Amino acid sequence: MKPFGHWIAAAVLALGTGIACAAEVLLGPGDVVRVSVYGSPDLSVETRVSESGTITFPLLGQVGVGGMSVAAAEKKIGSLLEKGSYLKKAEVNMLVTTLASQQVSVLGQVNRPGRYPVEGRRKVLDLLAMAGGVGPEGSDLITLVRTRDGKTVRETIDVVDMVRKGELDKDVEVAGGDIIYVERAPRAYVTGEVQRPGAFRIERGMTVQQAISAGGGLTPRGSDNGMRITRRDASGRAFTLEARATDPVLVDDVITVRESWF
Numbered sequence: 001m002k003p004f005g006h007w008i009a010a011a012v013l014a015l016g017t018g019i020a021c022a023a024e025v026l027l028g029p030g031d032v033v034r035v036s037v038y039g040s041p042d043l044s045v046e047t048r049v050s051e052s053g054t055i056t057f058p059l060l061g062q063v064g065v066g067g068m069s070v071a072a073a074e075k076k077i078g079s080l081l082e083k084g085s086y087l088k089k090a091e092v093n094m095l096v097t098t099l100a101s102q103q104v105s106v107l108g109q110v111n112r113p114g115r116y117p118v119e120g121r122r123k124v125l126d127l128l129a130m131a132g133g134v135g136p137e138g139s140d141l142i143t144l145v146r147t148r149d150g151k152t153v154r155e156t157i158d159v160v161d162m163v164r165k166g167e168l169d170k171d172v173e174v175a176g177g178d179i180i181y182v183e184r185a186p187r188a189y190v191t192g193e194v195q196r197p198g199a200f201r202i203e204r205g206m207t208v209q210q211a212i213s214a215g216g217g218l219t220p221r222g223s224d225n226g227m228r229i230t231r232r233d234a235s236g237r238a239f240t241l242e243a244r245a246t247d248p249v250l251v252d253d254v255i256t257v258r259e260s261w262f
Contacts, residue, residue, distance in 0.1 A: 025119050027065045027073060028101025028176065029053065035077065038091035043081075046097065059086050070094050102176035106131040109138030109182040123171045124157060127180055134159070137201070139185040146178040188249050190215040192257035193222030202249055209245040211255055223260035230254040 053066020078090035099117040111132030195216025
């Protein structure tokens with residue numbers, strides 16, 4: 001059975017191809033911008049947005065640009081230069097060279113974990129694509145942690161189910177400071193007379209027979225009769241039950257395959 005991690009990695013890479021216009025970027029503390037004024041090379045400057053949301057600009061001193069789009073900041077600087085009678089017509093160009101304020105952390109079981117800039121409108125699948133997609137050990141479920149209006153909320157998104165059903169309205173928009181975390185896929189264990197005893201990834205709807213296949217199948221001495229599953233109840237207490245080939249596999253199950261008597 002092909003791991004969903006590989007499948008969804010390809011899906012998010014295919015979907016995350018949009019490039020945002022620089023004018024959509026909202027400036028914030030830590031961003032580095034390069035500003036130039038047409039016909040006035042002496043006014044060119046590269047500066048960092050301060051914690052208070054200001055930049056230092058020649059002739060003008062401190063200019064507040066925090067929370068503004070690049071286009072709005074360009075217009076503001078041009079207007080100040082004109083109002084101060086420094087220039088009759090100021091054509092200002094701003095380029096963001098380092099976008100530090102609007103970044104989303106993508107962590108856990110992705111191919112390239114790290115912090116990624118949010119330029120314009122970005123959604124969960126876009127960020128997963130930027131991080132190289134979900135890794136082979138990644139879960140189908142991802143956790144999104146974000147703070148809005150002073151409240152931190154946690155949301156779980158079934159990425160595979162969303163893409164399979166085409167329910168892209170569930171692909172929520174992200175913003176700077178959000179965290180996307182991909183956990184390790186749920187696992188169970190097979191032991192006894194199988195070729196490769198140990199842990200394996202649980203796929204959706206996985207049965208005991210498929211779990212044995214994930215373990216390489218039975219050894220020459222193995223028997224599909226008398227198999228057992230050890231699992232835990234809601235209180236964490238372990239119990240053992242007889243297993244049939246068609247029984248579903250649950251998280252942390254231990255499937256034991258016995259030796260044939262004949």
